[in-house]
Amino acid sequence: MNAGYIDLSKRRVSAEDIIKCEERFNKGKMVASIMRHVAEKTRTPMETLYQDIGWPLNKKYGHAVDAFKLSITNPDVWAEVNFPSEVVKNELQSYISKRLTPQPTKVRADVEVTCFSYEGIDAVKNALRSAEALNSQMPDAPVKVKLVSPPLYVLTSQCLEKSVGIQALEKAIKEIEASIKTANGGLLIKMAPKAVTENDDAELQALMEKRERENAEVSGDESMSESDEGVVAETI
Numbered sequence: 001m002n003a004g005y006i007d008l009s010k011r012r013v014s015a016e017d018i019i020k021c022e023e024r025f026n027k028g029k030m031v032a033s034i035m036r037h038v039a040e041k042t043r044t045p046m047e048t049l050y051q052d053i054g055w056p057l058n059k060k061y062g063h064a065v066d067a068f069k070l071s072i073t074n075p076d077v078w079a080e081v082n083f084p085s086e087v088v089k090n091e092l093q094s095y096i097s098k099r100l101t102p103q104p105t106k107v108r109a110d111v112e113v114t115c116f117s118y119e120g121i122d123a124v125k126n127a128l129r130s131a132e133a134l135n136s137q138m139p140d141a142p143v144k145v146k147l148v149s150p151p152l153y154v155l156t157s158q159c160l161e162k163s164v165g166i167q168a169l170e171k172a173i174k175e176i177e178a179s180i181k182t183a184n185g186g187l188l189i190k191m192a193p194k195a196v197t198e199n200d201d202a203e204l205q206a207l208m209e210k211r212e213r214e215n216a217e218v219s220g221d222e223s224m225s226e227s228d229e230g231v232v233a234e235t236i
Helices: 015-042 046-061 064-071 086-100 120-136 162-181 198-235
Strands: 105-114 143-149 152-159 186-195
Touching (some): 015 046, 015 064, 015 086, 046 064, 064 086, 105 120, 105 162, 105 198, 120 162, 143 198, 162 186
Antiparallel strands (some): 105 152, 105 186, 143 152
16 A cells, blocks of 8 residues: 555664665764864865765765775875865865775684693693794784683784684694694693684783782792701701
8 A cells, every 4th residue: 555655664674784774874973074074174164075075075985985995005096186275185185084994803812732642831832833834924913822720811802804714824823723632732722723802812911910929929829848958867
């Protein structure tokens, strides 16, 4: 039945179309936010900015925000843009660089590496070094290995794409496992590779400090025990 108005219900829109529309809407919001900032800083009407910059870039690149992101690595994007003034050009480029430059993502994995055979700690060290030796093959996602407390080790990597970092850590873990198994050792994944936040880093730092204090207390107890044994020996 014709209700006499346009049905705007999302129920009649496919999931794929919803995603596309939301993406276009979010891009539009981003461009509007950038344009508003430049307009306020340079006292230039937003309509002028859209006419001279936004709409021409939309036409050439599909969306102005895609052109903005591309301009960070390819300044040729601005070659055909007629800026209202040099002040507008400098402010826009500066703000885009601050706002849209990709930030590196930190990924981390926690593993336990053990070896109770003759090679022992040397086998563990060699296995961990084999992971860092892969860095020449993965310059975009170098892997670092850090000791928490034996047998727990942390593997980290920083890169622009999370998936690249995760793949790098997965490859490093396989390399460590293959190396330690040659010495009849073993590897246990305590936390699979994943992106981590500052809170995760803070928790890891707290754990490392706790383990360090515990190790210091154990070392102190052992020293006291050896001193007591020396006193007993002298008495005898």
